[in-house]
Amino acid sequence: xxxxxxRGASKSxxxxxxxxxxxxxxxxxxxxxxxxxxxxxxxxxMKLLSGIDRPDGxxxxxxxxxxxxxxxxxxxxxxISIIHQELNxxxxxxxxxxxFIGREPRIGGLLxxxxxxxxRTRELLDRLGLPLEPTDLIGxxxxxxxxxxxxxxxxxxxxxxxxxxxPTAALNEVEVNTLFGLIRRFVTPTTGVIYISHRMxxxxxxxxxxxxxxxxxxxxxxxxxxxxxxxxxxxxVGRTITGxxxxxxxxxxxxxxxxxxxxxxxxxxRDVSFEVRRxxxxxxxxxxxxxxxxxxxxxxxxxxxxxxxxxxxxxEVAISNPADAARAxxxxxxxxxxxxxxxxxxxxxxxxxxxxMPRFTSAFGLVADRMIGKTATDYVAKLRIRTxxxxxxxxxxxxxxxxxxxxxxxxxRDCDVLIFDEPTRGxxxxxxxxxxxxxxxxxxxxxxxxxxxxELPEVLRMSHRIAVMCQGRITAVLDSTDxxxxxxxxxxxxxxxxxxxxx
Amino acid sequence: xxxxxxxxxxxxSVQQLLALASLIAILVFFSFAxxxxxxxxxxxxxxxxxxVTGILALGTTFVIVSGGIDLSIGTGMILCGVMTGVFMTxxxxxxxxxxxxxILFGGLIGFINGFNVSxxxxxxxxxxxxxxxxxxxLSLVISGTKPIYFKExxxxxxxxxxxxxxGARFPLGVLIFLVLTVVAAVVLSKTIVxxxxxxxxxxxxxxALSGVNVVRWKLTIYTIAGxxxxxxxxxxxxxxxxxxxxxxxxxxxxxIAAVVIGGxxxxxxxxxxxxxVVGALIVAVLTNGLxxxxxxxxxxxxxxxxxxxxxVYVDMLRRKAN
Numbered sequence: 001x002x003x004x005x006x007r008g009a010s011k012s013x014x015x016x017x018x019x020x021x022x023x024x025x026x027x028x029x030x031x032x033x034x035x036x037x038x039x040x041x042x043x044x045x046m047k048l049l050s051g052i053d054r055p056d057g058x059x060x061x062x063x064x065x066x067x068x069x070x071x072x073x074x075x076x077x078x079x080i081s082i083i084h085q086e087l088n089x090x091x092x093x094x095x096x097x098x099x100f101i102g103r104e105p106r107i108g109g110l111l112x113x114x115x116x117x118x119x120r121t122r123e124l125l126d127r128l129g130l131p132l133e134p135t136d137l138i139g140x141x142x143x144x145x146x147x148x149x150x151x152x153x154x155x156x157x158x159x160x161x162x163x164x165x166x167p168t169a170a171l172n173e174v175e176v177n178t179l180f181g182l183i184r185r186f187v188t189p190t191t192g193v194i195y196i197s198h199r200m201x202x203x204x205x206x207x208x209x210x211x212x213x214x215x216x217x218x219x220x221x222x223x224x225x226x227x228x229x230x231x232x233x234x235x236x237v238g239r240t241i242t243g244x245x246x247x248x249x250x251x252x253x254x255x256x257x258x259x260x261x262x263x264x265x266x267x268x269x270r271d272v273s274f275e276v277r278r279x280x281x282x283x284x285x286x287x288x289x290x291x292x293x294x295x296x297x298x299x300x301x302x303x304x305x306x307x308x309x310x311x312x313x314x315x316e317v318a319i320s321n322p323a324d325a326a327r328a329x330x331x332x333x334x335x336x337x338x339x340x341x342x343x344x345x346x347x348x349x350x351x352x353x354x355x356x357m358p359r360f361t362s363a364f365g366l367v368a369d370r371m372i373g374k375t376a377t378d379y380v381a382k383l384r385i386r387t388x389x390x391x392x393x394x395x396x397x398x399x400x401x402x403x404x405x406x407x408x409x410x411x412x413r414d415c416d417v418l419i420f421d422e423p424t425r426g427x428x429x430x431x432x433x434x435x436x437x438x439x440x441x442x443x444x445x446x447x448x449x450x451x452x453x454x455e456l457p458e459v460l461r462m463s464h465r466i467a468v469m470c471q472g473r474i475t476a477v478l479d480s481t482d483x484x485x486x487x488x489x490x491x492x493x494x495x496x497x498x499x500x501x502x503x
Numbered sequence: 504x505x506x507x508x509x510x511x512x513x514x515x516s517v518q519q520l521l522a523l524a525s526l527i528a529i530l531v532f533f534s535f536a537x538x539x540x541x542x543x544x545x546x547x548x549x550x551x552x553x554x555v556t557g558i559l560a561l562g563t564t565f566v567i568v569s570g571g572i573d574l575s576i577g578t579g580m581i582l583c584g585v586m587t588g589v590f591m592t593x594x595x596x597x598x599x600x601x602x603x604x605x606i607l608f609g610g611l612i613g614f615i616n617g618f619n620v621s622x623x624x625x626x627x628x629x630x631x632x633x634x635x636x637x638x639x640x641l642s643l644v645i646s647g648t649k650p651i652y653f654k655e656x657x658x659x660x661x662x663x664x665x666x667x668x669x670g671a672r673f674p675l676g677v678l679i680f681l682v683l684t685v686v687a688a689v690v691l692s693k694t695i696v697x698x699x700x701x702x703x704x705x706x707x708x709x710x711a712l713s714g715v716n717v718v719r720w721k722l723t724i725y726t727i728a729g730x731x732x733x734x735x736x737x738x739x740x741x742x743x744x745x746x747x748x749x750x751x752x753x754x755x756x757x758x759i760a761a762v763v764i765g766g767x768x769x770x771x772x773x774x775x776x777x778x779x780v781v782g783a784l785i786v787a788v789l790t791n792g793l794x795x796x797x798x799x800x801x802x803x804x805x806x807x808x809x810x811x812x813x814x815v816y817v818d819m820l821r822r823k824a825n
Contacts, residue, residue: 301711326714340712343705354702355713361695369693409713413669 001064002159003028003192004080009058011044018044020216021058024194026161031183033203033224034449036213036236037489038454042196044216046163050082051075062160073102082163087146091139095132096121099153124156129185151182162186163194168202169289180206198287200229200493214238230486233493237456239486252464256314257448258330258417260299263308268313268472269292272308276417276448281439283463283480284452285488291472292452293335296419300325300332312417326355331421332398335422335452337399341406344395346385349376351394351405352413353412379408383438399433407438418442419450424458436462442472456485470494522765522781522815529785533792540795544586547672553740553787554663555580560765561687562613562731564779565724567762568691570704570771571627573725574699575634576732577754581747582638583609583736584750588651588746591659598656605740606733612638613729614722621721633750639752646748653744664740670773676738688776704771760807761786762797764814785810 006024010017016248019041020369026032036042049060051069060067063077069075072082089098096117097104104185105116121134138146147167148482154162164183169178172378183193183206195207203210204224212219212235219235254277263272267278268291276282284292298305301319310328315330325332336339353360353372360368360375376390383404387397394402403423422437424432439462443449453459459466466483468476468491533541534541559576566573586608591601619630651680653659665677689699702710711717740746765782767774786807793803 025723070820264721300712321716322712323716331714332712334709334712338705340709343709343772345705346701350698350702354710354715357715364698365694366689367693367695367698413714486822 002026002061003063003190004194005061006045006065006252007059007061007487008050009045009048009060010056011048011053011248012056017023018216019048022213022216022218024211024218025221026194027185027194027209028192029189030208031187031195031206033207033210034194034213035198035200035203035210035232036219037456039215040120040236041216042213043165046084046165046196049075049080049163076154076157076159078165079160081157081159081161083147083154083165083167085165085167087143087150089138089146089149091137093138094134095125095136095138095149095152095188096134097143098138098149099124099156121152124152128152128155128182130182135491142175143170144172144178147171147179155186160191161194162191163196165196166198166289167195168197168199172435176202198434198493200232203232204387212236224264230490233486233489237489246440252277254280254446254448258450259311259410261309261311263298263310264281264293264306265294265298265304265472266306266316270296270473271303271472272469272472272474274467274474274477276450278416278446278448280464281449281451281462282445283459283466284450284469285454285456285459285466286469286492290469290492293421294350294467294472295469296332296421296450296452298417300330303330326413326415329414329416330419331413331415331417332353333403333406333421333423334345335425337402337406337426342394342402345393347391347393348380348385348397348405349373349390352376352379352390352408352412355409375412376408379412380465383408383411389461398431400427400434403427403431403435404438409444411442415447417448417450421452422454423451424453424455456488459488460485468492504799507522518677521596521821522785522814524727525814526781526788527783529788529792531551533788533796536792537795540730540792544672545791545795547674547677549784549787550677550680550793551674551742552791553741553783554676555735555759556678556754556761556786557783558683558731558735558738559754560779560783561683561776562728562735562768563755563758564653564762564765564776565697565700565776566627566686566728567759567767567769568704568771568772568774569700569721569724571620571721571725572631572759572769573613573616573629573728574755575612575629575638576758578635578642579609579612579641579729579732579748579750580736580739580754580783581751582612582642582645583733584740585642585646585651585748586746587737587740588653589645591653591656592651595655596685598659601656602662602737605737606730607738609729609733610726612732615728616726616729617722621718635752635755642748642751646746648748650748651746653740653746660741663738676742679734684729684776687731690727691776696720696727701772704768704773706772722753727730760811760816764811766814766818782814804816 002025004026005014006022009019009022011019019221022041022045034042048055051071051074069078099121100117105113105120107113118134125132130152132145132148138149162350164173164208167179171179176207187193197203207224208230210227211219211221214236256275257278259275261273262271272295282475283303286292297303299310301321301324312328319328338344349372360372362368373390380387380390385401385404387401394405427435439449451462460483461478463480465476466480468488470492475494478487504689539545559580563573563576583605587601587606588606590596590604591598616631619625620627663674665675667673667675667678699715703717707717761782763769764778764785765778789807789810791801793806
């Protein structure tokens with residue numbers, strides 16, 4: 001009998017088949033790695049196991065008993081605890097209060113007993129050998145210690161199965177070793193761990209077997225001891241599908257438009273340098289948290305940067321906010337369109353001219369509505385934005401047309417550099433091709449384009465060159481003709497402290 | 504979710520029509536309820552009563568549309584009135600200079616609010632709550648807690664009370680309110696600062712990422728509100744022929760109520776000057792109508808409070824239906 005068995009799990013979200021008939025088997029006393037690219041279905045599977053989402057099909061068995069969690073709380077009570085990548089802790093409460101939230105010991109069922117709470121927490125922490133004080137405030141702890149608290153909370157439910165999503169993402173080497181010690185202590189002949197990670201090199205150290213998912217499907221399960229990293233990566237990315245590679249000559253010889261040197265932030269980015277030429281699409285690949293979005297935001301002044309220079313058309317520009325970036329001709333299209341891209345409650349017209357209002361304002365300070373209407377109509381036609389009128393509210397448009405509205409905004413501003421962060425996220429397949437065609441047109445028109453994408457086929461299809469990031473550094477810049485999914489994944493998982501590559 | 508999308512412009516008018524229809528219904532109701540209500544002198548009285556709060560509401564519409572709030576307009580107005588007295592009576596400035604000085608002083612209050620909100624990043628509620636208390640205290644300190652009379656400027660009271668049309672009662676103050684309404688409407692709907700107020704209120708982060716200098720424009724928006732506060736302060740002082748240093752607290756809520764009844768969203772991004780004026784009139788008409796129909800004064804704020812709840816709830820239902 002296996003500890004946890006997943007049989008034929010399926011789950012669809014509007015427009016996406018996130019999980020398709022996935023099997024998984026966790027044996028007693030093992031650490032099972034679950035690997036796959038972004039979007040392979042790992043998170044979805046976790047959400048099903050933790051009771052956040054219901055599966056469309058398939059069954060789960062825990063020690064042979066059918067397992068149907070109704071909520072994360074229910075899942076914990078049944079013996080499966082999940083530690084998400086984003087920690088769910090309340091920073092103003094103590095370690096003890098966080099661990100026993102919702103289950104606080106009470107006196108006479110009414111008053112909270114802080115003393116009993118701290119005593120029980122102390123027992124738990126001692127049992128786990130964790131160097132924490134029950135009365136410490138979470139907000140005062142390092143991320144690594146906060147993670148220990150999460151683990152303690154998970155184990156306070158007497159979990160049989162512990163699922164960890166990228167637990168080492170924010171840890172340094174010493175902390176990683178502490179975590180591994182904790183995992184080894186947890187694993188007994190009656191328990192098991194599902195360990196989700198992008199860090200190939202860690203898998204050999206801590207896991208017994210590796211299950212690979214790709215595009216929402218189960219691919220294979222390997223014994224860690226007898227498999228190699230390239231082997232796992234090639235299973236993750238699958239064979240390279242020809243025709244998705246950029247078909248035409250990939251070398252762009254236009255003059256450099258944007259040049260970034262030594263960009264640095266305290267939090268993440270380390271000495272990032274790259275260059276984009278006129279007419280070029282420079283793709284940025286990397287795993288979640290590699291620092292691609294952070295790079296874009298620091299570049300346009302949305303977040304603070306702590307060093308580095310930005311040169312546009314050979315002139316160094318000082319950018320301390322997005323207004324400076326726009327003035328320098330750099331437009332940023334955020335990955336989170338609804339929050340940072342469009343004004344949902346305003347019209348297409350208002351959105352299209354938002355970055356260029358001074359141009360549509362007369363000497364008397366009055367807004368030239370007729371000119372705005374004309375410009376908006378022009379761009380709606382040019383970008384084929386499907387909307388009944390330019391007065392339509394953006395919230396009533398589809399994702400693809402919202403994205404085109406954002407693109408129109410920067411075209412009206414006449415930016416030479418366009419930074420697309422996940423340009424096709426949340427956009428259905430047909431509209432994706434339109435966005436791709438639009439990107440190609442823009443490049444052909446002489447724009448310099450930076451395209452951040454988590455979809456490797458998209459990066460390979462669109463980019464002339466591909467910069468790969470890992471841990472806030474650029475680990476490689478590849479010509480698209482040389483690039484393959486395997487090669488990109490290899491550079492994207494170079495979690496070492498080696499120097500950065502310049503293009 | 505989108506059956507038949509209604510263009511924004513049509514929807515905006517529906518919202519204003521709704522408020523306007525309520526105003527007319529209330530007017531009709533009180534006309535039948537009391538013979539004293541629908542008389543020229545009473546109607547002018549209503550407009551007089553609506554003028555000062557209405558002007559405050561006009562200015563604060565900009566702030567609320569941009570997603571902020573200004574609690575300092577009530578006591579700020581009192582302080583501006585006191586400053587009128589200081590300029591004209593204590594310092595002996597000519598009337599025109601005193602008026603302009605007081606209006607600019609209002610602008611300064613707004614500018615400081617804007618600085619605290621946009622540069623220092625204080626939450627608008629806190630920043631303007633602080634200013635509300637500061638202004639309230641300063642009024643008392645500067646005036647020595649006594650009213651300041653405009654002895655040197657007996658004509659100053661004409662600013663509010665002068666009859667524009669010979670032979671008919673139509674005070675200059677009401678005309679000023681109407682002119683300011685038009686000005687505010689043009690600024691909010693036809694100028695860049697108005698557009699940005701809507702953009703910031705709709706999605707501040709996206710507006711900033713579009714290269715709009717949000718800090719600067721929020722500063723401008725609060726300063727505009729402050730200028731309206733200054734004008735309201737001058738008119739209030741003119742109306743009473745004296746600068747009264749006490750009170751003002753609660754006026755900001757009355758003005759905000761007018762804005763909200765007029766269909767402007769406290770979340771920002773939606774609203775109109777026309778709505779605000781109708782809202783201010785609804786509050787004034789209700790207060791007056793309840794008085795002439797001899798409803799005890801204690802009950803008047805109960806009714807106004809209920810009107811706010813109903814108005815906002817109906818607006819919410821309407822939006823959900825969309």
